[in-house]
Amino acid sequence: MRILVLGAGAVGGYFGGRLIEGGGAEEVAFLVRPARKARLERDGLAIESPQGDFRARVRALLPEEAGTGWDVVLLSCKAYDLDDAIAALRPALGPRTGIVPLLNGMTHIATLQAAFGEERVLGGLARIFAALTPEGVVRHHGGHASVAFGELDGTMSERVRALAAAFAKAPAAEGEASANIRQLLWDKLVLLHTVAAATVLMRANVGEIARAPGGIAWMERLLERNAAIAAAEGFPVRPEVLERQIRPMFRNPQARNQASMLHDLESGGRIEADHILGFMLEAARRAGVDDALHETAYIHAKAYENRRDAGRLPARA
Numbered sequence: 076m077r078i079l080v081l082g083a084g085a086v087g088g089y090f091g092g093r094l095i096e097g098g099g100a101e102e103v104a105f106l107v108r109p110a111r112k113a114r115l116e117r118d119g120l121a122i123e124s125p126q127g128d129f130r131a132r133v134r135a136l137l138p139e140e141a142g143t144g145w146d147v148v149l150l151s152c153k154a155y156d157l158d159d160a161i162a163a164l165r166p167a168l169g170p171r172t173g174i175v176p177l178l179n180g181m182t183h184i185a186t187l188q189a190a191f192g193e194e195r196v197l198g199g200l201a202r203i204f205a206a207l208t209p210e211g212v213v214r215h216h217g218g219h220a221s222v223a224f225g226e227l228d229g230t231m232s233e234r235v236r237a238l239a240a241a242f243a244k245a246p247a248a249e250g251e252a253s254a255n256i257r258q259l260l261w262d263k264l265v266l267l268h269t270v271a272a273a274t275v276l277m278r279a280n281v282g283e284i285a286r287a288p289g290g291i292a293w294m295e296r297l298l299e300r301n302a303a304i305a306a307a308e309g310f311p312v313r314p315e316v317l318e319r320q321i322r323p324m325f326r327n328p329q330a331r332n333q334a335s336m337l338h339d340l341e342s343g344g345r346i347e348a349d350h351i352l353g354f355m356l357e358a359a360r361r362a363g364v365d366d367a368l369h370e371t372a373y374i375h376a377k378a379y380e381n382r383r384d385a386g387r388l389p390a391r392a
């Protein structure tokens with residue numbers, strides 16, 4: 076299988092690097108922009124992780140160098156770069172190239188389908204806590220790292236099996252082939268919105284919020300509302316997932332989890348405010364779910380964007 080990873084940031088760099096390390100794919104290359112290409116060519120791709128570091132020379136390609144014949148594209152840009160990424164990808168797509176987006180959120184799927192046709196687009200998501208450092212290193216902050224992917228109609232296709240086989244050889248990265256990726260996307264969104272809205276609003280990680288008076292109840296209120304939204308959309312989070320995998324984190328005073336959105340915001344970077352917080356605010360309103368917390372989180376994030384655009388963020392040391 077020939078895999079083209081668009082973006083060599085936290086998610087693309089981590090999972091692309093692990094695929095190279097495992098050697099389970101015929102080829103893995105990165106479709107990048109000029110500055111990242113220059114960095115990768117100078118320093119190689121570096122992953123620092125409690126589960127093992129990795130450094131290697133990798134193929135970094137600009138759109139005009141990518142050629143065709145890729146079986147799968149792993150799409151790992153941020154939502155605000157999606158239009159750019161679509162333009163960069165277009166020349167690299169052959170007749171049988173499938174696109175597995177690993178972005179958080181939902182609306183990029185319809186955008187990709189409109190751009191490339193429904194049959195090309197799979198569902199996908201990443202479960203990791205990682206960031207790209209200013210020095211260009213992919214820093215995995217620890218914990219389990221996995222991706223899930225599948226056909227949006229649930230078929231266990233040949234391309235899904237082949238991608239799972241490539242991931243099966245990758246160290247420190249699980250690749251789950253799913254026959255129900257839409258459900259997994261909603262499960263992830265329920266978790267993600269709760270972590271993102273809570274940690275961005277409070278500028279603290281989950282444990283720090285949990286240790287504040289009323290903090291656990293407040294996060295659980297947000298979680299309940301997100302679960303109600305997913306149910307109204309036709310994808311109720313299964314009780315065992317909600318109670319065993321999601322809720323315990325918000326009750327853990329030692330939890331160090333925080334959203335990548337908080338990391339981006341604290342570094343003065345761009346954030347996926349509309350794609351995650353705006354989308355869930357609209358979904359809350361559609362579902363008739365109390366939207367007070369969702370509205371506050373969204374306005375807060377948009378006000379940050381306005382301040383950033385105006386160049387009024389505090390200077391960092």
Ligand SMILES: NC(=O)C1=CN([C@@H]2O[C@H](COP(=O)(O)OP(=O)(O)OC[C@H]3O[C@@H](n4cnc5c(N)ncnc54)[C@H](OP(=O)(O)O)[C@@H]3O)[C@@H](O)[C@H]2O)C=CC1
Pocket residue numbers: 081082083084085086087106107108109110111151152153154156159160161163177178179201202203204205206207335347
């Ligand atoms: N970080 C995390 O822990 C997690 C992130 N996610 C989600 O995954 C997605 C990616 O996030 P993350 O990896 O953190 O983001 P990063 O900013 O670390 O990486 C995104 C990369 O995409 C590249 N890119 C953007 N547009 C293009 C383009 N047109 N051509 C080539 N490369 C491009 C950027 O390149 P350049 O360097 O040139 O800007 C950047 O390196 C987001 O939707 C995020 O919400 C999901 C789970 C966890």
Ligand SMILES: CC(C)(CO)C(=O)C(=O)O
Pocket residue numbers: 179201202203204205266267270271333334335336
């Ligand atoms: C689920 C979560 C919150 C894990 O870090 C995430 O996907 C993100 O922060 O982007």
